[in-house]
Amino acid sequence: MRTFKTITSGTLAMLVLVAFGGCCSECKAPPEAKPTAQESPKSAAAPAAQVTGGPAFTAAAKETLPVQKAGDYEGLHNVFQLSSNITVGSEPSTEGLHAMQKLGIKTIISVDGKVPDAATARSLGMRYVHIPIQYKTLTDEEIAVLAKTFRECEAPFFVHCFHGKHRGPAASAIGRRALDGASPERAIAEMRQWSGTAADYEGLYAAVLTKVVPDAAATRTVAFNFPEAEMPEGVPAWMSRMERMNDALKRMAANAWKPDPHHPDLVPLEAAKNLASLTASDWCQGEKAMTAEMAALQKDAVRASEALVAVLSTGDNAAKSAAHKNVLQSCTACHKLYRNK
Ligand code: HEC
Known part of the structure; x- marks a missing residue:
């Protein structure tokens, strides 16, 4: 399952040189591409929102x-x-x-x-x-x-x-x-x-x-074997686990800090503890060093999720929601600098 990782670390020029003999059993070379876009009617236009970007x-x-x-x-x-x-x-x-x-x-x-x-x-x-x-x-x-x-x-x-x-x-x-x-x-x-x-x-x-x-x-001529599953590694793998825990917390926050009815076995305190320990993990795992600034942002995020753990065992719902908001802000603070650009 490492094929894609290996390929993506190469250059496209190299990719194109490596003709890949077969492809996966279920995906076949197609006949000529045919344009099939459905052009929707131009009426009922949505006004474009004024957002800066x-x-x-x-x-x-x-x-x-x-x-x-x-x-x-x-x-x-x-x-x-x-x-x-x-x-x-x-x-x-x-x-x-x-x-x-x-x-x-x-x-x-x-x-x-x-x-x-x-x-x-x-x-x-x-x-x-x-x-x-x-x-x-x-x-x-x-x-x-x-x-x-x-x-x-x-x-x-x-x-x-x-x-x-x-x-x-x-x-x-x-x-x-x-x-x-x-x-x-x-x-x-x-x-x-x-x-x-x-x-x-x-x-x-x-x-x-x-x-x-x-x-x-x-x-x-691109070498690609259409993998059904790639094991994510490094920062993205940790982040997707954090995102899932964070999403569970969002659903609980929307449910007056009771467990999400669809996942009654996961209680808010467990989810927050889990998020705190994921956030505190060594995401880079020696792959590449974090900058000092990024490490400081990680510390802020750990502190915010630990504060959520503390308030979940004692606080009222407003305090819980405020603590969760701080967690979200700590995620965004790092993403602004390190993820989106
Ligand atoms: C100290 C920095 C930092 C903090 C704090 C942080 N992230 Fe991230 N996050 C990153 C970076 C860097 C990436 C991009 C990883 C990449 O592209 O290799 C990322 C990517 C992601 C992704 C995309 C993963 C993917 O599949 O590509 C998600 C989702 C995410 N973060 C969720 C969270 C959540 C939720 C929190 C807070 C609980 C959080 N992150 C806190 C640095 C951070």
Whole structure:
């Protein structure tokens, strides 16, 4: 399962030189790409919100798309059908996988760090391809393997990250360009105006708007074996565990600090302790040293999550929510400097 890691550490030029003889049993080389984008009517235009952001985010408001409400299913949220080939949304629960099957999905692309439930997907006649990406940008290598997957695996595709707002929409935008022939301007407009990709992720917008998507011939020679699961390593792996604990805490905060009814076995105090210990871990694990500034921000985050643990065993709900807000701020403080750019 190290293939993708090995490939992504090389350069695209090297990738293209290494012709990959076979591909996975279920993903075949396609006939010529055919543009199948569904152009929606231009009426009922949504007014572009006045939000400040970088140039690519700003460009995503140039063409005004018709309003499209997010689809919502049990265990599957923020769902937008971008074309007959490509739908984008949140990480599915088991129920969400069933919803996808009813939508006729054949291939699921996950760009989140978490290892997907490929076995359940397979039992429902769908195939996972796992291509974890970061929030900073899409690298040339990631764009190449995404384009290859869209061209050589079976449509229709469902693309997901965790919440279905930022990374998933960026990856599906590459599919819109590679498979549907959508313009880069149209693809970023869909990210912003439909999925709601935030202005903070200018790097994702810029990659979709400006980077070259290799053509079908070029992607045919890219070495990629369509892995169902990549084990995330290093900082992203720790972060995705922290995000899950933090998400559980958000649901409990919204439930008057009682356990989330869907996960009654996880109580707030346990979730907070878990988050504190994850936050305090050595994420870099000798891979590369943290800067002093980043280490200080990690300490702030540890302090904030320990304060939440303390208040959960004694405090009232308002104090609990205030402590949780401090945790969220400590996450954001570091991400502003180290994640989004
Ligand atoms: C001291 C810095 C720091 C703190 C504090 C921090 N993060 Fe992160 N986080 C990062 C960095 C750096 C990345 C980008 C990792 C990469 O791209 O390799 C990241 C990435 C992420 C990601 C994306 C992971 C992925 O799959 O790519 C999530 C989700 C996340 N953080 C959640 C959290 C949450 C929740 C908290 C607070 C409880 C938190 N982080 C606190 C530095 C931090």
